[in-house]
Amino acid sequence: MLNSLLIANRGEIACRIIRTARRLGVRTVAVHSDADARAPHVRMADEAVHIGPSPARESYLVQERILAAAAATGAEAIHPGYGFLSENAGFAEAVQAAGLVWVGAPAASIRAMGLKDAAKQRMIAAQVPVTPGYLGADQSPERLRAEAEAIGWPVLIKAVAGGGGKGMRRVDDPADFAALLESCRREAAASFGDDRVLIEKYILSPRHIEVQVFGDTHGNVVHLFERDCSLQRRHQKVIEEAPAPGMDEATRASICAAAVKAARAVDYVGAGTIEFIADGSAGLRADRIWFMEMNTRLQVEHPVTEAITGQDLVEWQLRVASGEPLPRRQEDLRIRGWAMEARLYAENPATGFLPSTGPLERLRLPRGIRVDSGVEEGGEVTPFYDPMIAKLIVQAETRAAAAARLARAAAKVEVWPVRTNAAFLARAAAHPDFVAGHVDTGFIERHLAALVPAADPSAAVCAAAAAALVPARSGDPWTDLTGFRANAPAERRIALEIAGQPHLVDLDADAPAARAIATDEGRVLFSAGEAWAFGPPRADDVAGGAAASDGAIVAPMPGRIVTVLVADGATVAKGERLVVLEAMKMEQALVAPFNGIVAELKAREGGQVAEGTLLVRIAPADG
Incomplete structure (x- = not known):
């Protein structure tokens, strides 16, 4: 077993790797940027090294600084986690050239599978079925459009070097092809330094099924069954589960055998998907199942595979990197029960899922389940990295029980003042179609109206807020409002303000239980994964701030202006x-609210630009 390990990553994955390493007696070294100086992974590690300013391109993506940190601390190996440099073949080679152990896939395998077009050609040669599409070298817009026409609409434009949902656009209307191609290429160049794309047939009822594979240096390759990652938004996974709903044994055997064949085709070692x-x-x-791509690293969703197999995949990684054979043979692996994972993000579903940044004054995550997180109460969600707060992982004997447990867990999340998708996750896990297993990648889009909480508080939230404003029978009502319920007469009414808007609410003896807390700025109510600022009405309560209705287009979040598409007077x-x-690796187009x-x-x-910065002001066309 390795003696010491530097983790070239941050957040929840660094914390997760440290936990396994500590259990195995491996000394750990963390690296951190300015923004992460007080992050949990820094404190958890046996040693920590500062590697640069907050932007990833000046810290976590600077190979020389990570190698220098390993040399300075005497680390024997480097684990890249996922994201950042985890699938960078050049970095893998640099690590090994420095005399260190690389806890990841061989550089040759990363290169073989890193470019989607080359990977598909290799899979065709290995007789692994692939999605129909265009993989050619001619990247002219005219050729790409012609190939899309030949394949048939809709098509999917994908970055050749892409991953994580970046550099990917669905095209339904030929009139949109040119604009979406340009956008895809721009995002691909910014994310991967490569603007080449391929064209694929878009499957109209697509399911995203992936298989966990593992290889060692002794020629052994096994699979640890499949995961279903079909619940996605903008090609980003939201809820993952294992096994896949509706998967029969014959289909499972076929897809898992194809996955092992794909791994063997590139002499794979380590964890891959x-x-x-x-x-x-x-x-x-x-x-009706085709190869898309291979991720030559550990995946965000690996905990669901761990749950159903009882295996620690990071331990497997460390043992394989130490030269040991795989801990289990294929015949020793079995599926036990059902597992689901939901990604809790700092984002606001009510504003189109825009990222939310700021201090985590309140952070309460559900107990009794596995929670992988890299932030803590009192910390901060910054605009520099992925906005994930935590992964909520549940397991149960049946799929229905797992879904119910996940819905309850998401509903218990309490975060303030950063906004999250907790209520959205709770609604998704409880939706009848999800519970019934009727999932595909269009699920969220089809059910968006039912999944996204309304911008205005529900009657239940208003009733709970009104109940919390009634003084307790003894003591100061703001010293402890946890779980407060009122038994006031039903005919009484109370004026209050919720989310800045006035409300007049009938007091209800059966008001739903909710958790309310006092903060320095006022009161906050937590209910079913949502968070609402509330309190007595203000005498000077007036609407304020620029809104799109007056023609002011402001930055909805901190970010960088990628393109300005209009001119003064246009x-x-x-x-x-x-x-x-562009912010948090996502592009957001701001549009005109009216003709003008x-x-x-x-x-x-x-x-x-900072959040709230005026970018454009539109005047009505009539003056």
Whole structure:
């Protein structure tokens, strides 16, 4: 077993690796940027090294600084985690050239599977079925459009070097192809330094099925069964589960055998994932499942595989990197029960899932389940990295029981003032179609209205807030409002303010139980995964702030201006794209709220802006 390990990553994955390493007696070294100086993974490790400023490109992505940290601390090995440099073949080679052990896939395997077009060609040669599409070298817009026409709409444009949902666009209308191609290429260049794309047939009822594979240096390769990652939004996974609903044993055997064949085709060593796209329109069938790509690293969703197999995949990684054979043979692996994982993000579903940043004054995560997190109460969600707060992982004997447990867990999340998708997750896990296993990658889009909590508080929230404003029978009501319920007469009414808006609410003796707390700024109510600021009405309560209705287009989050699509004095139509803003690895297009004229243009390409900054002001066309 290795003696010491530097983790070239941050957040929840660094914490998760440290836990296993500590159990195995391996000394750990953490690295951190300015923004992460007080992060949990820094304190958990036996030693920590500062490697640069907050932006990842100046710290976590600087190979020389990570190698220097390993040399300075005497680390024997480097674990890249996932993201950042985990699938960088050059970094893997640099680690080994420095005399260190690389806890990851061989550089040759990373290169073989890192480019989607080359990987597909290799899979075709290995007789692994692949999705119909265009993988050619001619990258001219004219050729790409012609190939898309030949494949048939809709198609999917994908970055050749892509991953994590970046550099990917679905095209339904030929008229949108040019604009979406340009956007895809721009995002691919920014994320991967490579703007080449491929074209694939878009499967209309797609299921995202992936298989966990593992290889060692002794020629052994096994699979640890499949995961279903079909619940996605903008190609980003939201809820993952294992095993896949509706998977029969014959189809499982076929897809898992194909995954092992794919891994053997590149002499794979370590943890990897073979991703497949399945046409779920008639259920899962072996002849309707195709190879998409391989992730040559540990995946965010690996805990669900650990749950159903009883294996620690990070321990497997460390043992394989130490030269040991795989801990289990294929015949020793079994599926036990059902597991689900939900990604709790700092984002606001009510505003189109825009990222939410700021201090975590309140952070309470559910107990009794596995929670993988890299932040803590009193910390901060910064704009520099992925906005994940935690992964909520549940296990049960049946799928229905696992879904119910996940819904309850998400509903118990309490975060303030950062906004989260907790209520959205709770609704998704409890939705009848999800519980019934009717899932595909369009699930969230189809049910969005039912899944996204309303911007205005429900009657239940209003009733709970009103109950919390009634003084307790003794003592100061704000010293402890936890679980407060009122028994006031039903005919009484109370005026209050929730989320800045006035409400007049009938007191209800049966008001739903909710948790309320006092903060320095006021009171906050937590209910079913949502968080609401509330309190007595203010005498000077007036609406304030610029809104799109007055023509002011402001930055909805901190970020960088990628493109300015209009000029001063230009005439614009309602819905026309004005500015493209990039933040937290995502592009957000800001559009005109009505027909008008650009009266004021503050946005400048390449400029960094803070949340609330005026970017464009539109004046009505009639003056």
